[in-house]
């Protein structure tokens with residue numbers, strides 16, 4: 001995996017992690033408006049980063065949540081445990 | 084249902100080839116306080132929970148534990164994938180290799196296969212949330228043991244991340260326990 005791809009993926013992982021944390025926090029603090037605003041902002045950012053990455057390296061999500069170019073890119077190496 | 088993301092939750096780097104360490108790491112792949120037991124415990128307990136907060140936290144932490152299970156497998160895999168058999172022979176990983184080769188399998192560090200007896204669902208929200216808080220503390224303790232056993236800087240970095248997640252999960256389950264107690268006081272069952 002080249003450096004450019006690794007950097008893009010690490011940015012997705014960093015923003016994705018912020019969203020996991022906010023998600024768990026909101027589960028037990030559903031009335032925290034500031035946390036919810038942050039959750040929505042980071043969700044938009046993650047969507048942008050994911051679209052950019054997928055255009056070059058293929059789908060990050062299965063089950064119809066990410067489109068694929070031809071031929072079907074989901075099967076492409078490397079898989080996460082080999083990255 | 085579930086959606087698969089073709090990425091790890093956190094980048095996993097492994098700097099060495101170390102079959103003995105892989106065998107110890109498998110404690111968290113198929114051991115009593117490991118990530119598989121955690122995921123199945125939380126996802127199994129959801130059904131009778133009386134409040135949305137508890138259903139949500141069990142769904143979301145249970146799902147995160149599956150992501151951790153995949154990170155643990157990645158650690159074990161990267162520690163052995165390039166190991167020649169001569170580097171496996173005579174290590175604690177040799178018995179694993181006899182059955183499974185280099186692919187990870189859910190057993191603990193001593194080789195005992197995964198068992199559903201590692202967790203429970205009682206249809207008692209208060210009892211279950213106490214089990215979950217204890218499970219997170221035991222997982223934290225296991226990660227601290229593994230960090231002491233690791234001499235691979237990349238592996239140690241990932242183990243530290245996973246240890247920290249157990250601390251956060253403990254915190255969230257503690258808050259959920261308080262919400263469940265409040266709910267119980269509002270709605271007496273007799």
Ligand SMILES: [Fe+2]
Nearest residue numbers: 121248249252
């Ligand atoms: Fe956990």
